Each structure stands twice: as C-alpha cells, then as structure tokens.
Amino acid sequence: MLKDIQVAGQKDTRSGFGDGIYELGKKNPNVVALTADLAGSLKLNAFIKDFPDRFIQCGIAEANMIGIAAGLTIGGKIPFTTTFANFSTGRVYDQIRQSVAYSGKNVKICASHAGLTLGEDGATHQILEDIGMMKMLPGMTVIVPCDYNQTKAATIAIADHEGPVYLRFGRPVWPIFTKAGEKFEIGKAQYFSQGSDVAIFACGHMVWKAIEAGIILEEKGISTEVVNIHTIKPLDEEAVLTTLRKTKCAVTVEEHNIIGGLGDAIGQTAARHFPAPLEYVGTKDTFGESGKPLDLLKKYGLDTPDIVAAAEKAINRK
CATH class of the missing domain: 3.40.50.920 (Rossmann fold)
Incomplete structure (x- = not known):
C-alpha cells in the first residue's frame, strides 16, 4: 500500500548528486568534475577538497565547459559538467548537439535547479523545456531521479554508462522515500x-x-x-x-x-x-x-x- 511507504527525512536532490560524485571520485580516477562558477550550489566541495587535480573551474563560460568536457573524453576521462539546468541545456544547446551528442562523447551533463521548484529565482532560471531538448538529441540518455537516495545512485550509475547522459535534479529539500544503497538501473521503471x-x-x-x-x-x-x-x-x-x-x-x-x-x-x-x-x-x-x-x-x-x-x-x- 502507498500509505505504508516510509519517509526517511528530507534532503535536496542536488546533495544526492554531490555525495554520488564524491563516491565516484574515491573509486574511479577517471572521473573529472567541471563547473561554471557554481561549485557550492552543485555540492562539489567534498570532491574538490579531496580531488583538486580532477576539478576544473570553468567560470561563467558554460559553452567552453562543454567543449572542455568533450575533449577530456578523448583521453579516457569521464567528465561531469555541472551548472543550473537552464545553463546546462538552453545556453549551450549547440555545443551539446555538435560536440557531445553528434560526436558520441562520454560526457555526463549534470543539471541542478530545474523546474518550478527552483522557486524565487524566477522564470529565467526555471527551465521547463530541458527534458524535451535533451530527449530529442540522438544517443542522449535522459534521467530524472525522484529523491536524494535515487539521485546519488543515478550519479554513480551513469559513470559506468558509455555515452552522453543528461541528469536532472533540483534545489529544494524533498522527502526521501527510496532505499539507501538501492542499485539504479538505467531504463528500468x-x-x-x-x-x-x-x-x-x-x-x-x-x-x-x-x-x-x-x-x-x-x-x-x-x-x-x-x-x-x-x-x-x-x-x-x-x-x-x-x-x-x-x-x-x-x-x-x-x-x-x-x-x-x-x-x-x-x-x-x-x-x-x-x-x-x-x-x-x-x-x-x-x-x-x-x-x-x-x-x-x-x-x-x-x-x-x-x-x-x-x-x-x-x-x-x-
């Protein structure tokens, strides 16, 4: 019964991403984190502290970040780009289409602050079109996890997936109702x-x-x-x-x-x-x-x- 689902507190899904990429950093030396001036908002501080040589601060230059990430894959790295969902997609659609999707590069586009629940930042930041934009790109995997635990698990899972991925998560604290440590299966309802x-x-x-x-x-x-x-x-x-x-x-x-x-x-x-x-x-x-x-x-x-x-x-x- 749905009423029997247990809620284990509340936490923002972006923290699930931050904890997930930190776990990846400990076990996979090829994982690289890139950000466009939003390391704190994307919860990258632990990763930066322990793996500073695998972190690239691109500044407010999202298009350049996507290009750098695409280049890193040629050397066998697994780049995770991070910024707000609006900047992860709308601002850099051409770069994603040409340098990542068309080229089949193993880039993980990780986007926080998506949708209406971004809240007070308003319409300019509350992108409501990004799933469609990414879904239409040939070869792009699109993932939207439901809570902190699932976001952490999805972040870990996409590192083993060969090919471009769009991972969408959010800003507000939200109920945690999936099991911690549960394996995430891409493409499985x-x-x-x-x-x-x-x-x-x-x-x-x-x-x-x-x-x-x-x-x-x-x-x-x-x-x-x-x-x-x-x-x-x-x-x-x-x-x-x-x-x-x-x-x-x-x-x-x-x-x-x-x-x-x-x-x-x-x-x-x-x-x-x-x-x-x-x-x-x-x-x-x-x-x-x-x-x-x-x-x-x-x-x-x-x-x-x-x-x-x-x-x-x-x-x-x-």
Missing part, C-alpha cells in the same frame, strides 16, 4: 504500487506528489498503479505498456512543460502500441515566475489535488 483502475507515471520531484495522490485515490477505493519513470530516454516501453494494458488509462506527471517531456514520451508509446485515455499534469505551454516552490506547484496545476483530479478524469474517459 520503478513501481511504488500495483493497481488496476488507473496508472500514474511520474518523474523527479513529482513522484512524491504522485504517491500522495495515489494514497488519496486508494482511500476513495480506486486501485492505483504509481510508476517512477526516472529514465525518460531510453523509455521502459515494456513497463509502460504492461501497465497501460492493465489500467487502460493513465496520468503523466512532470515538473516540465507537457509539450516534449515525459507525457509526450508516454503518449507516443501509447499511440503506437495501445491507445488509451491519458491526462497530462505539467506546465501548460508557459514560463514560470518567482515564488515559493510549493506555491508555484499549486498555481501551475502540479499539486497533489491536480493529480487526483486528472486520474479521475482519465478513469471517466475509459
């Missing part, structure tokens, strides 16, 4: 409940909101399957279709524009293999604004009651 009436596919911070919604739905007698799609690409199509064939309707939930993100990935899969009623919870072709993270989720329709309402609407469309 994670189930938090089994259900037959409706499915909720979610990623990132919104997985916890999906669990909260699932608890409410279960209390209403609605059997709900909550699935964490932490890997947007490659999508676990087998899991998605197995769930859809069982529930025959679903909701997708993401801290991202519904155009181009997780919802589009699920929708394309359903359209090709098993058309079913889908409802989309995410931002609706809009930019964000300055505000407190939870207030912004409410204003833009990404809160727990919005997911409940979307699930009930999907069920009624069956």
Whole structure:
C-alpha cells in the first residue's frame, strides 16, 4: 500500500548528486568534475577538497565547459559538467548537439535547479523545456531521479554508462522515500504500487506528489498503479505498456512543460502500441515566475489535488 511507504527525512536532490560524485571520485580516477562558477550550489566541495587535480573551474563560460568536457573524453576521462539546468541545456544547446551528442562523447551533463521548484529565482532560471531538448538529441540518455537516495545512485550509475547522459535534479529539500544503497538501473521503471483502475507515471520531484495522490485515490477505493519513470530516454516501453494494458488509462506527471517531456514520451508509446485515455499534469505551454516552490506547484496545476483530479478524469474517459 502507498500509505505504508516510509519517509526517511528530507534532503535536496542536488546533495544526492554531490555525495554520488564524491563516491565516484574515491573509486574511479577517471572521473573529472567541471563547473561554471557554481561549485557550492552543485555540492562539489567534498570532491574538490579531496580531488583538486580532477576539478576544473570553468567560470561563467558554460559553452567552453562543454567543449572542455568533450575533449577530456578523448583521453579516457569521464567528465561531469555541472551548472543550473537552464545553463546546462538552453545556453549551450549547440555545443551539446555538435560536440557531445553528434560526436558520441562520454560526457555526463549534470543539471541542478530545474523546474518550478527552483522557486524565487524566477522564470529565467526555471527551465521547463530541458527534458524535451535533451530527449530529442540522438544517443542522449535522459534521467530524472525522484529523491536524494535515487539521485546519488543515478550519479554513480551513469559513470559506468558509455555515452552522453543528461541528469536532472533540483534545489529544494524533498522527502526521501527510496532505499539507501538501492542499485539504479538505467531504463528500468520503478513501481511504488500495483493497481488496476488507473496508472500514474511520474518523474523527479513529482513522484512524491504522485504517491500522495495515489494514497488519496486508494482511500476513495480506486486501485492505483504509481510508476517512477526516472529514465525518460531510453523509455521502459515494456513497463509502460504492461501497465497501460492493465489500467487502460493513465496520468503523466512532470515538473516540465507537457509539450516534449515525459507525457509526450508516454503518449507516443501509447499511440503506437495501445491507445488509451491519458491526462497530462505539467506546465501548460508557459514560463514560470518567482515564488515559493510549493506555491508555484499549486498555481501551475502540479499539486497533489491536480493529480487526483486528472486520474479521475482519465478513469471517466475509459
């Protein structure tokens, strides 16, 4: 039952990245961290202290950072670039496309402060298009973990994955509800409940909101399957279709524009293999604004009651 999921405190997912890359630094001498003047925000201080010869401060020169990272791979290094998600993608899209994706370089693009939950920094920093941008690049793996533990595990896992990766995480403290030390499997969906009436596919911070919604739905007698799609690409199509064939309707939930993100990935899969009623919870072709993270989720329709309402609407469309 979803109500039985244990919460082990709260911590920001960016700290999961910082602790993960520090663990990598201890066991893999080829791991190199690069940042664009945001070492503190990306929680790199422990890595810098113990591995100063494997840290490159690029300054406010994100495009140059991507170029340096691509070059480092030629010598067998595994570069992890770090900055805010807006600067990790929008500011350097050309460099990522040409020097990393097209060239097939083993660069790990690690992006914090994504989505509305960035909060007070406002629309200029709250990128809501990055999943779509990265998903469309051939050969790019796109990962959006759900809590501190999973972000740490995903950070460690991508070092062993050959090829470019986009890893997206965030700023606010958030419930920790996955198990510490649990192995992260790229491209493998994670189930938090089994259900037959409706499915909720979610990623990132919104997985916890999906669990909260699932608890409410279960209390209403609605059997709900909550699935964490932490890997947007490659999508676990087998899991998605197995769930859809069982529930025959679903909701997708993401801290991202519904155009181009997780919802589009699920929708394309359903359209090709098993058309079913889908409802989309995410931002609706809009930019964000300055505000407190939870207030912004409410204003833009990404809160727990919005997911409940979307699930009930999907069920009624069956």
